[in-house]
Amino acid sequence: MNSAEKFNLISFTGKMKILHLSWMAFFITFMVWYNFAPLLQALKESLGLTTEEIKTLLILNVAFTIPARVVIGMLTDKYGPRAVYSALLAICSIPCFMFALADTFIQAAIARFALGCIGAGFVVGIRLVSEWFPHNELGTAEGIYGGWGNFGSAAAAFTLPTVALMFGGDDGWRYAMGVTGLMSLLFSFVFYHNVRDTPKGSTYFRPKNLGAMEVTSTGDFFLLLVMKVPMYAALALLAWKLSPNGVGMLSAFVVNTIYGGLTALYLYDCLHVWKVNKSIFSEPVPEIHRYKFKQVAVLNVLYFATFGSELAVISMLPLFFSETFELTPVVAGMVASAYAFMNLMSRPGGGWLSDKFGRKPTLLILTAGLAIGYFAMGYIDGTWPLWLAVVAAMACSFFVQSGEGAVFAAVPLIKRRMTGQIAGMTGAYGNVGAVVYLTVLSLVDYSTFFLVISATAVLGFVTLLMMEEPSGQIAEVNEDGSVELIDVAKA
Structure with a gap:
């Protein structure tokens, strides 16, 4: 690890280059994730949406991020931050372009739900930064990565209405959305060609199993199962918000099917946790x-x-x-x-x-x-x-x-x-x-x-x-x- 190298924010070499490219990638993901909040009014008028439909889009924007962060975290540990972040930036530009081209509420809703995945980009940089900085600088480095990257949502709020006005007309908002998608696609290539997972000579440690988190005691096994419940419960809560009792976007049958699916998914998840960790019940770690x-x-x-x-x-x-x-x-x-x-x-x-x-x-x-x-x-x-x-x-x-x-x-x-x-x-x-x-x-x-x-x-x-x-x-x-x-x- 390059711990001897000084922590110099204006440097763009070694570990500092990795930190700067990481927060830039995170900045772009947040800009794409929140690109429609400042353009809601134009979007509402252009597509003829109701206030309830706009609120539904806001909910859908965060829904997919919950499972996506868990999955992207696993993929990062397995395949490395460089490949995963680059792929995420490139692939998520597709639903961004889809949203910019949407003509109906359903098209916008599907694109927005898929775009929730880009909110998982944050997780990738946490692992990448931790590979390059020693423990006594790690908090500061992760804080800069998180804070400056997070500012992408505020940057979207300040710049995108102006970009929409520059293109003008009823479709100005579409061009503004498209610009953020293009930024994401182009930066995926920049990131891939300029980043390494670890400093030279360091090992990138991978988990033994991809399917579920490893734990090292029987008590932790049961605590992990308990801590997974709120993530599924939050998705059930989102489904309830879209049900006839909420905004009425989904029928009672569809919502009940989602509840059943989430229950089945949780049980399947528990089975994976058991498969990965069953050895701790027979031999202590x-x-x-x-x-x-x-x-x-x-x-x-x-x-x-x-x-x-x-x-x-x-x-x-x-x-x-x-x-x-x-x-x-x-x-x-x-x-x-x-x-x-x-x-x-x-x-x-x-x-x-x-x-x-x-x-x-x-x-x-x-x-x-x-x-x-x-x-x-x-x-x-x-x-x-x-x-x-x-x-x-x-x-x-x-x-x-x-x-x-x-x-x-x-x-x-x-x-x-x-x-x-x-x-x-x-x-x-x-x-x-x-x-x-x-x-x-x-x-x-x-x-x-x-x-x-x-x-x-x-x-x-x-x-x-x-x-x-x-x-x-x-x-x-x-x-x-x-x-x-x-x-x-x-x-």
Whole structure:
């Protein structure tokens, strides 16, 4: 590993080149994933969609990302980040072009559902960055990757309406969408030709099995099965939202078929977990090769509260400000964008704090701040000065996004060869959180919505007390059978 090479952000060689290309790839995936949010009005008028159909497209945009993050994580561990990220960028340009050419709601819905897959790109870079940076720089590097890449959604909001106007006419939005698809396709070639999975001389450790996550104790086996339930439950919740009880897009028969399919899929998933891990019931795993799955479970819960709330809040904040303070949509959008802007510094900040002061202490402080921040936002009303409401939202945003950075400062330190799978599951929990919070929002008022997020952050804080600070070394086995020890903390 190039640990001797200095951490220099303006450098474009060695590990810094990998970091820059990784966040650029992530930036493009998020730009494509959220390319239609700023163009909703033009899209609605052009295709003659109802408000309910627009809301349905918003739901479909995040639905496929939940299973996709898990699957892409597994593929990354097996085939390497270079091949997987390049393929994802190229393949996902197809549904992007399909969406740009859609003439009916059904065509748009199918394309949007498929585009949810590009939201899984984040997971690939987590593994790639962890291969190139030592443990004492890893939090900062992952934070920059996550924070700067995440800014793709804000960049889409600022630039795509202008691009649509430049092309002009009723089809301006189609050209703007098409441009993002073209960026994704072209960058897939740039990425493939400029990235290596590991520094020269380093081994890329692969999991023994692709089918399911490995665990190293019987207790962890059952905990893994429990932690898979919310991912399927979130997909069932999405189906319910599309049912006659929700927006009425799907018939009761179709929704019940989806419920049955999800149940069957979960049981099939459990069978795979059993096949991969059945040996632990007959012979214990040697101590040197063990890891604690509870570390993964804790990070899942924290990402549910951090990234889940970010996705939900970003989509409702403009409307919240516009209704609470009687602002025009443009002003409300600009005020709300302050929340997303924090990503540029907050997420790298959370990673840097983790490198400096330890993973667990940093997460405890940030999660406490998160709970207090959302609690305060629950009491914002029209009597507050606007500037104070904006300060409260930005302060809350700092804790949310620093928390995300701190979570992914810990993810690569659990088990190197499974980093993609662990990142995939944790990332999927962020989307599960978004689905749950957006469903809560559709049932309650704004104040209750913020207080519910605050309560889940308190739950995250309690869960966090069970986490152990990463220490010592991770043992991985080379292809020749020799054992390599990878540092995860200062000796």
